[in-house]
Amino acid sequence: MEFDGERILDGINLYFNDHEFLTLLGPSGCGKTTTLRIIGGFLTPTSGRVLFDGKCINDVPPYERQINTVFQRYALFPHLNVYDNIAFGLKVAKLPKDEIHTRVQEMLEIVGLQGFENRRIDKLSGGQQQRVAIARALVNRPKVLLLDEPLAALDLRLRKDMQNELKRIQQAMGITFIYVTHDQEEALSMSDTVVVMDKGRIQQIGKPEDIYNEPKNAFVADFIGESNILDGVMNADYKVKFFGRTFRCLDAGFQPNEPVDVVIRPEDIDFVDPEAGHLTGTVTSVTFKGLNYDIIVDFKGFKWLIQTTDHQPVGATVGIRLNPEDIHVMHKSEYSGLFGDYSSYSAEYDELTEDADDEEE
Amino acid sequence: MKKTNRLFTVLIFIFLYIPMAVLIVGSFNTGKNLAVFEGFTLNQYRELFRDQDLLALLGNSLLIAILSTAIATAFGTLSAVGIYRMKPKLRKAVMSLTNIPMTNPDIVTGISLSLLFVFIGTGLLGQRQSLNFWTLLLAHITFNLPYVILNVMPKLQQMNPALQDAAMDLGCTPLQSFFKVTIHEIMPGIISGAIMAFTMSLDDFVISYFVTGSQFVTLPVKIYSFTKKPIHPKIYAMFTLLFLLIFVLMVTMNLLQLRGEKQKAEKRAKDESKAMRTFKRVAAAACAFILLLGSVLLIATTRQDKVTLNVMNWGQNIADGSDGTMDLIAAFEEAYPYIDVNYSEYASNEELYSKLSGGGLVVDLIIPSDYMIARMISEDMLLPLDFENIPNYENVIETYKNQAYDPENKYSVPYTWGTVGIIYNSKYVDEADVTGWELLWNEKYKGQILMFDNSRDAFGVAQYMLGLDVNTTDKAELQKCADVLSEQRPLVQQYVMDQVYSKMEEGNAWIAPYYAGDAMMMMENNEDLRFYLPEDQAFNLFIDAMCIPACCQEKEAAELFINFMCDPEISGANMDYICYGSPIAGADAYMEDYLAESEIIYPPEEILKRGQSYGFLPEEITRYVENLFLQVRLN
Numbered sequence: 001m002e003f004d005g006e007r008i009l010d011g012i013n014l015y016f017n018d019h020e021f022l023t024l025l026g027p028s029g030c031g032k033t034t035t036l037r038i039i040g041g042f043l044t045p046t047s048g049r050v051l052f053d054g055k056c057i058n059d060v061p062p063y064e065r066q067i068n069t070v071f072q073r074y075a076l077f078p079h080l081n082v083y084d085n086i087a088f089g090l091k092v093a094k095l096p097k098d099e100i101h102t103r104v105q106e107m108l109e110i111v112g113l114q115g116f117e118n119r120r121i122d123k124l125s126g127g128q129q130q131r132v133a134i135a136r137a138l139v140n141r142p143k144v145l146l147l148d149e150p151l152a153a154l155d156l157r158l159r160k161d162m163q164n165e166l167k168r169i170q171q172a173m174g175i176t177f178i179y180v181t182h183d184q185e186e187a188l189s190m191s192d193t194v195v196v197m198d199k200g201r202i203q204q205i206g207k208p209e210d211i212y213n214e215p216k217n218a219f220v221a222d223f224i225g226e227s228n229i230l231d232g233v234m235n236a237d238y239k240v241k242f243f244g245r246t247f248r249c250l251d252a253g254f255q256p257n258e259p260v261d262v263v264i265r266p267e268d269i270d271f272v273d274p275e276a277g278h279l280t281g282t283v284t285s286v287t288f289k290g291l292n293y294d295i296i297v298d299f300k301g302f303k304w305l306i307q308t309t310d311h312q313p314v315g316a317t318v319g320i321r322l323n324p325e326d327i328h329v330m331h332k333s334e335y336s337g338l339f340g341d342y343s344s345y346s347a348e349y350d351e352l353t354e355d356a357d358d359e360e361e
Numbered sequence: 362m363k364k365t366n367r368l369f370t371v372l373i374f375i376f377l378y379i380p381m382a383v384l385i386v387g388s389f390n391t392g393k394n395l396a397v398f399e400g401f402t403l404n405q406y407r408e409l410f411r412d413q414d415l416l417a418l419l420g421n422s423l424l425i426a427i428l429s430t431a432i433a434t435a436f437g438t439l440s441a442v443g444i445y446r447m448k449p450k451l452r453k454a455v456m457s458l459t460n461i462p463m464t465n466p467d468i469v470t471g472i473s474l475s476l477l478f479v480f481i482g483t484g485l486l487g488q489r490q491s492l493n494f495w496t497l498l499l500a501h502i503t504f505n506l507p508y509v510i511l512n513v514m515p516k517l518q519q520m521n522p523a524l525q526d527a528a529m530d531l532g533c534t535p536l537q538s539f540f541k542v543t544i545h546e547i548m549p550g551i552i553s554g555a556i557m558a559f560t561m562s563l564d565d566f567v568i569s570y571f572v573t574g575s576q577f578v579t580l581p582v583k584i585y586s587f588t589k590k591p592i593h594p595k596i597y598a599m600f601t602l603l604f605l606l607i608f609v610l611m612v613t614m615n616l617l618q619l620r621g622e623k624q625k626a627e628k629r630a631k632d633e634s635k636a637m638r639t640f641k642r643v644a645a646a647a648c649a650f651i652l653l654l655g656s657v658l659l660i661a662t663t664r665q666d667k668v669t670l671n672v673m674n675w676g677q678n679i680a681d682g683s684d685g686t687m688d689l690i691a692a693f694e695e696a697y698p699y700i701d702v703n704y705s706e707y708a709s710n711e712e713l714y715s716k717l718s719g720g721g722l723v724v725d726l727i728i729p730s731d732y733m734i735a736r737m738i739s740e741d742m743l744l745p746l747d748f749e750n751i752p753n754y755e756n757v758i759e760t761y762k763n764q765a766y767d768p769e770n771k772y773s774v775p776y777t778w779g780t781v782g783i784i785y786n787s788k789y790v791d792e793a794d795v796t797g798w799e800l801l802w803n804e805k806y807k808g809q810i811l812m813f814d815n816s817r818d819a820f821g822v823a824q825y826m827l828g829l830d831v832n833t834t835d836k837a838e839l840q841k842c843a844d845v846l847s848e849q850r851p852l853v854q855q856y857v858m859d860q861v862y863s864k865m866e867e868g869n870a871w872i873a874p875y876y877a878g879d880a881m882m883m884m885e886n887n888e889d890l891r892f893y894l895p896e897d898q899a900f901n902l903f904i905d906a907m908c909i910p911a912c913c914q915e916k917e918a919a920e921l922f923i924n925f926m927c928d929p930e931i932s933g934a935n936m937d938y939i940c941y942g943s944p945i946a947g948a949d950a951y952m953e954d955y956l957a958e959s960e961i962i963y964p965p966e967e968i969l970k971r972g973q974s975y976g977f978l979p980e981e982i983t984r985y986v987e988n989l990f991l992q993v994r995l996n
Binding site for chain 1: 521524528529532
C-alpha cells in the first residue's frame with residue numbers, strides 16, 4: 001500500500017479465522033488503521049489482494065462487503081436519534097419494519113441501552129455513544145466487525161468496563177472482531193490473536209502469552225511490557241553469555257557463538273544479598289508504583305529496570321540472581337540496540353508513550 | 362462607556378432603518394406627499410392589489426427569484442461537494458475563483474453577460490431576439506451560485522468526514538450517503554445560501570437591466586422607468602410588503618442558525634423533529650407547486666397563437682387611460698384582437714439608438730425624433746414602409762411630409778410635433794429675467810438650473826443662444842458651443858431627461874429647457890410653472906415620427922399600428938394626454954379645447970417662423986459632438 005509514493009504497508013500477510021478476536025497492535029503510524037481501511041474497503045491496495053471466504057474483494061465497494069466498522073470517534077449520525085442510528089443499515093437494506101424493530105431492540109438489549117431509543121446522540125455519554133456505535137454495526141450481522149481504536153476517547157475506568165463488554169459481546173455473537181489499538185494492555189487482555197505491527201510490517205503474530213513471553217525481536221519485547229535488552233552471545237544450546245558470564249537458559253537452535261539480544265523482564269528479577277548474586281549493582285532511582293517499586297539499578301554502567309515489592313534505598317548495593325526461565329534469547333534484528341536501555345529512564349516514561357496518541361492517516 | 366456604546370448602536374439603527382420607516386409610514390398615508398402625513402389609509406394596498414400590471418411584474422420578479430434560487434441552490438450544493446473533494450491546494454484556488462464574481466461590480470457582470478448572450482444568441486444561433494426570459498434566468502443563476510457555494514462550503518468542512526465512511530459502511534452507495542447523511546449535516550448552509558440567493562435575485566436591478574429583453578421585465582427594472590412622474594404611493598405599499606418578506610426571511614435564517622448552535626432539551630428535540638418532518642413535507646409540496654405554476658405560466662406566456670407587436674416609445678408618450686384619457690393600446694388591441702402590444706420605453710433618442718445598435722432586441726415600432734431618423738436612415742437601421750397598409754397617411758398635413766430628415770418620406774410617418782422652450786417656476790424666477798436662452802446662464806439661479814442630458818438638445822440650446830446654425834458641421838463653431846456649455850456647468854444642478862418632471866413639479870429646481878408638451882403636463886401638476894419660447898431667438902421645432910427598425914419581425918402589424926395612429930380621432934385623443942401638436946388634419950376637432958387653443962402647443966404663426974429643425978449630421982460630427990458633450994459633463 002502506498003500513499004503519494006510513500007510505502008505505508010509492506011508485505012502484510014494475514015489470516016483471520018472465524019469467530020476470532022484479533023488485534024492489530026502498534027505505535028502511531030505503524031499502518032494498523034490503513035490495514036483496517038483496506039479490509040473495510042475504504043482504500044484499495046496498490047498491490048496485493050484481500051480475500052474474503054476465498055474470494056478476492058479488492059474491487060468490492062464498502063457498501064457491498066459483509067463487514068461493518070466501529071469508527072475511531074464513533075461517527076454517529078447527529079441528525080438521528082439512538083434508534084434511527086442503529087436502524088440505519090437495516091433501513092438502507094430495506095428490511096421490513098417489524099424485523100428492523102426486533103433487531104434494533106435486540107441490539108439495544110445486548111449493549112444495555114434499552115429505553116434510550118429516542119435520545120439524541122449529543123445527549124449521550126462517551127460510553128453510551130460507544131455502545132450505539134457497536135450496536136449500529138452489529139445489528140447488520142456482519143461476518144467481520146472492524147473496530148478502530150474504539151476505546152481511545154474514553155477515560156481509564158470506562159475503558160476497562162468496555163473492554164470486558166466488548167469481549168462479552170464478541171463471545172455472545174460469535175463474530176470475528178478485528179480490533180485496532182496502540183494500547184498493549186488492551187490487546188493482551190482481550191485478544192485471541194495479537195498482530196504486532198511497526199513501520200508497515202508485521203513484527204510478530206501470536207497468542208497474547210506467546211507474544212509476551214517469547215517476543216521475536218527487540219521492538220516487540222519493548223512494545224509489549226517493559227524489557228531489559230542486553231547484547232549477548234549464544235555459546236551453545238541452552239547457554240548464553242552476557243556481562244562476561246555464562247547463564248543457563250531455555251533457548252536452543254541458534255548458530256554457535258551467534259550474537260543475540262537477551263531479554264530480561266523487570267518483574268522476573270529478584271533481589272538477593274550482594275554476595276549471593278550473579279551480578280551486583282547500585283540503586284540509582286526508586287519510584288513507588290502502587291503494586292510495586294520501579295527500581296533502576298546500575299550494573300557496570302548499564303542500567304536495568306527492576307519491578308519488585310522489595311524496597312531498596314537509593315545508593316544501596318544489591319545483588320540479583322537470574323533463573324533459566326527468566327532469560328529469553330532473540331535473534332538480532334534491525335531494532336537491536338534501540339530498545340531496552342533504561343539509562344535515560346524517568347517516571348513519566350509510561351505516560352509519554354501513552355500520550356503519543358494515534359492520528360494515523 | 363457602556364452607555365455610549367448603546368447610544369451608538371441606537372444611532373446606527375436609526376440611521377439604517379429610518380428610510381424604511383419613512384417608506385412604511387408613506388404607504389399608509391392618504392396624501393401623495395411623503396413630507397406630510399394626512400391620515401391613515403389602506404387604500405394604497407387596495408390599489409396595489411388592483412393593479413394587475415404591477416402584480417404581474419411582481420410575479421415576474423418572484424418567478425425569476427424562485428426558479429433561479431432553486432436551480433442555483435441545487436447546482437451550488439453539488440459544486441460545493443465537488444470542490445470539497447478536491448485536493449486542498451486546488452480547492453483553495455477554485456474557491457477564490459468562485460468568490461470573484463461576488464466582488465465584481467454588478468455593471469461589469471451585467472454587461473459581460475449581455476455581450477455573451479447576444480454573441481451566442483444573435484451571433485451563433487442567428488436569433489433576432491437573444492435577450493429574453495431565459496437569459497435573465499441564466500444570469501440570475503450565475504450570480505446566485507457563488508453565494509450558495511460560499512454558504513455550503515464551511516458546513517462541509519465542519520462535517521466529520523468519517524460520517525460518509527460510516528454511511529457507506531452501513532450499505533449506502535455514495536449517492537445514498539449524500540442524501541441520507543451529508544445533506545442533513547450541511548442543511549443549515551444550504552438554507553442560508555438559498556435565502557441569500559433569493560434576496561439577491563429579488564432586488565437585482567443592474568444585471569437584470571442588461572440581460573433582459575422587452576418581453577419579460579422584473580419589478581426593479583420597471584421601477585427604474587417610473588422616474589418620470591413622482592412614484593405612486595401604491596409602490597410604497599409594495600416596497601413595504603417586499604421589505605417585510607425579506608425581513609421575515611432573514612429572521613428565519615438567523616433563527617435556524619441559532620437553533621443549530623443551541624442544544625435543545627430532549628423532548629423538544631422530539632417534537633421538533635416531528636414538526637421538521639411536517640415542515641419538510643409542506644415545503645416540498647410548496648416547491649413542487651411553485652415549479653408547476655411557474656412552468657404553466659411560462660408555457661402560457663410563450664404560447665404564440667397571437668402576434669406580439671413590440672412598440673418602443675418615449676416615456677409617457679401615449680395616452681394610457683389615466684386622467685380620463687383614452688387607453689390607445691387597449692383600443693388598438695380591441696380593434697385588432699390577434700395583436701398583443703408589448704410596450705416599452707426609452708428616455709432619449711440616444712438611448713434608443715444604443716439599445717437598437719447593441720443588438721439582441723426585437724422591436725417592431727419606434728418613434729424617434731427628426732435628426733435621429735436621419736441618422737438611422739443613413740445607417741440602414743430603418744425599413745421602408747409599405748404605404749398600402751397605411752391608407753390614413755393621407756390625413757397627414759402636407760407641412761409635415763417630406764421633411765429634411767426623410768426627404769422622400771419613405772421611412773417615417775409623423776406622430777407629434779412640438780417646440781423646445783424654457784420652463785420655469787414663477788415663484789422663484791424674476792419675470793424680468795425671462796427673455797431668451799440666457800436665462801439658463803443666469804448666475805442668480807445657480808444650482809436651480811436643469812439642463813438637457815443629451816448632446817443634440819444641449820448643443821442646440823447653445824447654438825440658438827449664440828445664433829449659430831443648428832445643423833453646422835463646422836468644428837470651430839461646435840467648440841464655441843462646448844465652451845459656452847462649460848461656462849454653464851457650475852450653475853447646473855443636474856443634467857436630466859425624464860427626471861425633469863419630479864424636479865420641477867416639486868420645486869426642487871426652478872429653470873429647465875424642455876419640450877412644450879411635457880411642459881404642459883408639468884404645469885397641470887404645479888400651477889407656478891410657466892413655459893416660454895425665447896424672444897427674438899431661434900428654437901427647436903421637432904417632429905417625432907413612427908418608424909420601423911431593421912430588427913422588426915411583425916412589419917405588417919407595425920404598419921397597422923401606424924395607420925391606427927393616423928386616425929384623427931385617435932391622434933386627437935392621444936394629444937389630450939401627451940399635450941403635443943398633432944400632424945393629423947382634423948385631429949384638433951377631437952382634442953380638448955384648452956389644448957387646441959393653447960399657444961404653447963400651437964404657437965402663433967409669427968413665432969413658429971423662428972423655429973428650426975434638427976437635420977442630418979454626418980456620423981463623424983455626431984461623434985465629435987457627443988465627445989465634446991462628454992467632456993463638458995466630466996470637467
